[in-house]
Amino acid sequence: MERWDRIGRAAAYGAAAALVPYLVIKVSWVVGSLLGLLPVGRGFSLGEWLVLNTITIGMAAAGITLGLALVRPWGMRIPGRLVGFVAWVGSGFLVSILPFVVVSALVGSGGSGDSGGDAALPGWEAVLLECSFVGTGIGLALALPAYLWRRRPPALRRPVRSGTGTSGTPPWPAVAAAVTGLAWSYWAVGGTLGIAHRDERPADWHVLVGVSACWALAASAAVLALVRRPAARLPYPLLLAVAWLGSGSMFAWSGWRLPATVYVALAHPSDVAYPESVWVALALHATAVLTGAGIMRTLIRGAGRERRLVPAGHQPPAAPPDTAPPLEPGKADGMVGP
Template sequence: MERWDRVGRCAGYGAAVALGPYLLIKVSWVVGSLLGVVPIGEGFSLVGWLVLNTVTIGMAAIGIAVALAFVRPWGMRIPGRLVVFCAWVGSGFLVSVLPYAVFSALQGSAAGDAADSGDDPAMPGWEGALIQFGFLAMGLGLALALPVYLRRRWPEAFTRRAGDHPRAGALGASGVAALVGLVWLYWATGGTWGVAHTAERNLDGYLLTGLGAFWALAGSAAVWALTRPRPARVPHRLLLGLGWLGSGSLFAWSGWKLPFTLFVALAHPDDVTLPENLAVAAVLHLAAVAAGIGMLRTLVRPTADAGPHRTSPRVLGAGPR
């Protein structure tokens, strides 16, 4: 385990360093916009631009703090609920962001790096490339550092087997996740039911919808397999990872899209038109959030009849005693 500890520590520090340039770029945009020396992004008012970038600054700071918590001694003393929630939401965002960033980079390269001369004066090409590199490196670093941290802090959780997870509520949550994933897969493959504005659909939207569908279906299948009375043939760690990422993706993305969808439905902004029917999209996002929470509860709670050697006490508590 010493080798994996070293890998996890290097990955955690690397993730924190990789996200540093993104944080500095965002801070420079906010300060420069206030001073009038940096142009505002196309389509934004000054207030909207400042709010958006202030929020992303906070998210980047949390990401750096989480990466450092995985490798520093004080990370073992942080309340477990906070660590698990931040890591769960962050990984849920990243599993779709990272493939999308890779695809965008390849697409830009195939198009002769047209994006480097982008129309948005607030983001020169080199800044966009640096931001993409930062996200990719951070995602890879956290992917390596997180399981090492979890195993070091809660080793009991990794000794459980398929069938040790509670069935109560799990089948309902995984069923809802599967239904949401199937609808998203239908949209990603060109289906038009529930789509109000087909002209607003584009390749980026198809890709992100398809990624969301994949993780919803993969997470649903993993949670279902973990609750089966008979041990699954798939390794428990793989099922646990798929359930973790799938539930996190459902909660993170729909938790962000739900309020945005409701805002568009209530405010009717002239410059924003979503492809999907807003009522259908809102119901799906609400169902996805609920399913993600239900799946996570299944992953972290032991069965009521499991013996002491099969339970994982205080997985979400304040830490080891």
């Protein structure tokens, strides 16, 4: 594990460093827009542009802090729940961005996955933004397990299970994730049920919806495998990682889209047209947020419960009688002699 720990520590520094260009670009956009030196993004007012990019600046700062927390000594003193939540949400964003960037490059759509984009975005800025996403995603993927192993090694070991057979009815988050994933898959392959504007579906939209669908279905399958009795033969860390990343993807991305969808549903802006029906999208995003949180709650509660289980018929071995070593003269009854 020493070699793996060194790799994880280097990856943590790399993840933090990869977000620095993103942070610098976003700050320059905000400052340049305030001073009138840079244009406001297409489709945004100045206030909306500043709010959006200020939020992403905060997210980038949180990502850099997370990368450093995974390697610096002070990171071990931060409450584990806080580190876990930030890592979960950040990983959820990144696992959707990485396939999106790769597939978009292959199909030539040129999307960076950044919702604050402008039509006149220079090519070098787009490359830096994409490199930030890719570098941070790869870095966190290597750094998180190493950090978890240093802080709580049992979390990566398969819990002890008792009994045989199945665990009964599948947990509701697994079912909800499967339904949501199937709905997104239907849209990704060109389905029109629930689509309000059929001409407003660029290749980027199909790719991102398809990636979200894949993670939702993967999370559902992983949760079902984790709660099976007897346990699935797949490696426990792999199932845990898929459930973690899939639920984070659902929670993070739908949580990001949900406020914008609510705004469009209530305000009916003339310059915004979602491909899907706004109310259908609203229902799916709300379901995805609740499902992602439900999967994480299932993982946390299941791990805590199963690690307390003792296999049936197992009793701690009793100490054999009269096996204590004889006491040295002068040290009997707990008295220590000169």
